[in-house]
Amino acid sequence: VGIDPVWERLPAAIRSRVDNSSDERRARAHLEAIREYVASMFEVVAPHVPCVKLQSACFERYHGPGVVVYDQLIAMARGMNLIVIGDAKRGDIGISASHYAAGCLADSNYSDLGNELGPDALTINSYFGDDGIAPFVKVAAEQGKGLFALVRTSNPGGDAIQQLQLADGRRVCDAVAEVVAKNGSNHVGKSGYSLLGAVVGATKPEDAARLRELMPQQIFLVPGFGAQGGSADDVRACFKSDGSGAIITASRSIIYAYEKSDEKNWLKAVEAATVDMKRQVAAILQ
Amino acid sequence: VGIDPVWERLPAAIRSRVDNSSDERRARAHLEAIREYVASMFEVVAPHVPCVKLQSACFERYHGPGVVVYDQLIAMARGMNLIVIGDAKRGDIGISASHYAAGCLADSNYSDLGNELGPDALTINSYFGDDGIAPFVKVAAEQGKGLFALVRTSNPGGDAIQQLQLADGRRVCDAVAEVVAKNGSNHVGKSGYSLLGAVVGATKPEDAARLRELMPQQIFLVPGFGAQGGSADDVRACFKSDGSGAIITASRSIIYAYEKSDEKNWLKAVEAATVDMKRQVAAILQ
Numbered sequence A, B: 001v002g003i004d005p006v007w008e009r010l011p012a013a014i015r016s017r018v019d020n021s022s023d024e025r026r027a028r029a030h031l032e033a034i035r036e037y038v039a040s041m042f043e044v045v046a047p048h049v050p051c052v053k054l055q056s057a058c059f060e061r062y063h064g065p066g067v068v069v070y071d072q073l074i075a076m077a078r079g080m081n082l083i084v085i086g087d088a089k090r091g092d093i094g095i096s097a098s099h100y101a102a103g104c105l106a107d108s109n110y111s112d113l114g115n116e117l118g119p120d121a122l123t124i125n126s127y128f129g130d131d132g133i134a135p136f137v138k139v140a141a142e143q144g145k146g147l148f149a150l151v152r153t154s155n156p157g158g159d160a161i162q163q164l165q166l167a168d169g170r171r172v173c174d175a176v177a178e179v180v181a182k183n184g185s186n187h188v189g190k191s192g193y194s195l196l197g198a199v200v201g202a203t204k205p206e207d208a209a210r211l212r213e214l215m216p217q218q219i220f221l222v223p224g225f226g227a228q229g230g231s232a233d234d235v236r237a238c239f240k241s242d243g244s245g246a247i248i249t250a251s252r253s254i255i256y257a258y259e260k261s262d263e264k265n266w267l268k269a270v271e272a273a274t275v276d277m278k279r280q281v282a283a284i285l286q
Helices: A012-018 A023-045 A063-079 A094-104 A130-143 A156-162 A172-184 A205-214 A232-238 A266-284 B012-018 B023-045 B063-079 B094-104 B130-143 B156-162 B172-184 B205-214 B232-238 B266-284
Strands: A051-055 A083-090 A121-124 A146-152 A196-200 A220-222 A246-248 B051-055 B083-090 B121-124 B146-152 B196-200 B220-222 B246-248
Touching: A012 A023, A023 A051, A023 A063, A023 A266, A051 A063, A063 A083, A063 B063, A083 A094, A094 A130, A121 A130, A130 A146, A130 A172, A130 A196, A130 B156, A146 A156, A146 A172, A146 A205, A156 A172, A156 B130, A156 B172, A172 A196, A172 A205, A172 B156, A196 A205, A205 A220, A205 A232, A220 A232, A232 A246, A232 A266, B012 B023, B023 B051, B023 B063, B023 B266, B051 B063, B063 B083, B083 B094, B094 B130, B121 B130, B130 B146, B130 B172, B130 B196, B146 B156, B146 B172, B146 B205, B156 B172, B172 B196, B172 B205, B196 B205, B205 B220, B205 B232, B220 B232, B232 B246, B232 B266
Parallel strands: A051 A083, A083 A121, A121 A146, A146 A196, A196 A220, A220 A246, B051 B083, B083 B121, B121 B146, B146 B196, B196 B220, B220 B246
Antiparallel strands: none
C-alpha cells in the first residue's frame, strides 16, 4: 500500500480536530494530523499486506519538521514488521549519491538524530547510469537493504523518453533495464533476486513482459494499480511464472477509499479497499 | 560556486573545535560546523560570483535537522543577494511533483516552519517527461522562480543512457532536450530565456553545441568545471554568441582549494580559487 498523505484529503474526522489551529502552528497541526492518519493506515493494512511505500514528497512539503515525521513513521512501520519502501526517487552521482544513500536509506549512525531506522528499500532514478546507481548499491549491500531503480514509469508523459526506439531496435527503457540488471548482478540473494530492483509501471503492459525478460534478477515495484488505471491483467507480466517477482502497489484507491463511500467509517472503507486489492492481485497468481 | 559540504573535508580549524563532542550530539556538532563553514563560503564568494548552488544531499544526510540547516543557509544566501540554486534533483509526477515543488522550491506559506525562503531555482530530473516537469513549472511560474532539468549529466556513466542513438538519428539527450524546450516555451521572459533551464555537463563538449541549438531558450547550468575535468574550452559551446546563456559551476575545486595549498589560510585559498575560476570563465567570453 502506497502512503501519499495530503492534508486536504484526510478524513473530516481528523481534519476537523486541527482545522481551527492558529496560523502560527498550522503546519505543525497538519503534520500531527498526517502522522495520526498514517499511523491509522499502518494499523489497518498491516494484517493484510507485507509492505508499505511512503511518498517522501508528501512530508518534505513540510520542510525539516516533515522529514522528522517521515523518519518517525518509517520507524513505526518497521516496528510493526511491515517492509517499508521509502519512495524518494533520489538520483545523483559520487559523493552526493552516497549522501542520499546515507540519509534516505541507511539506518542512522548518529545517535543524536534519534536513532532513526531508515526504510528497508529506497526508490532511485536511473538517468545517471552506472555511477548514479553504484553508490546506492554499496550502501544497500552494507546495510542489507534494497533499491528500486526507475525503468518504466506509470505516467503517460514518460513515453516521450522511455518508449523511444533506439537505432539498435531496443527502446530507451530496455537500455535502462540492462544498466539496472548489470548493476544488480553482483548482489543476488539465495532466492535469485538482486538487492537492486526496478520500478515498472502497472499502466505499461506492452513493455512488462520484455522488461521481465531483460531483468530476471530484479524484483519489480509496480505502481499505478488502481487510481492510475493499471488493472490485474496489466500487471500479470510483471510476475515470473512461479508467481514471485513483483510488488504491486496502490495508493490513492486505498488510502482515500472513504471518499467514494462512507467517510464516517473511513477506516473500514480503507480496509475493504485493501482486501479487495489483495483479492485482485491473488487472482492474477492463480 | 557549488556548495557540497562534507564533514571530513572541512578545514581542521573548524573540525577541531567540535571533534571531541560526545556521541550524543555528534550530528548536531557536525551540522554546526557545516553551517559555519558554508556561511564563511558565502562571505568569501559573494563579492565575486552571482550565484551559489547548494547540494541538498549533503544536508539530507543529517535527516530533519540537516534540512533545517539547508533551509537556513538558503535564506542566508538570499539575504546576501546571491542567486541560490537548490541542487536537489527531485523528480516525480502529479501530486508528488507538486509537493516537491512546494517543499524544495517555493517560499513556504507556513509561518510556523520559520518563514523559509526557498531557493531561486531548483534542479529536477527529466526522465518522467512532460507530466514530471509541468508541476514544477507551474510552481516556478507562480513564484517567479526557475528550474534546471537534467539533460546531459557530467559523469561518465551517463553515456550508457543519455548518449545512445535513436532510430531517427538523434541521441537520447536530444529527445530529452526537446521535451525540456517544449515545456519551457510558454514561460519565456524578456531576455529570451525560459524559467525552465537545462543541466548540461561541462565534460560533454561534443554534445554542447547541438544541445545549445535544440534549447535556444534554456539557460544552461553547467556542472563539472574544475575537479570533474571540464575546461574553459569545453564549456564555450554552452554560451550563445552574445556571451549569455550559461552558468558555469565549480564545487570541490573551489570549496576545498585549501587542501592543495595552505590549510591555515583556508579562506584565502578559497577566494583565490574563486577569482581564478572567474578569470577562466571570463576568458571564454572575450
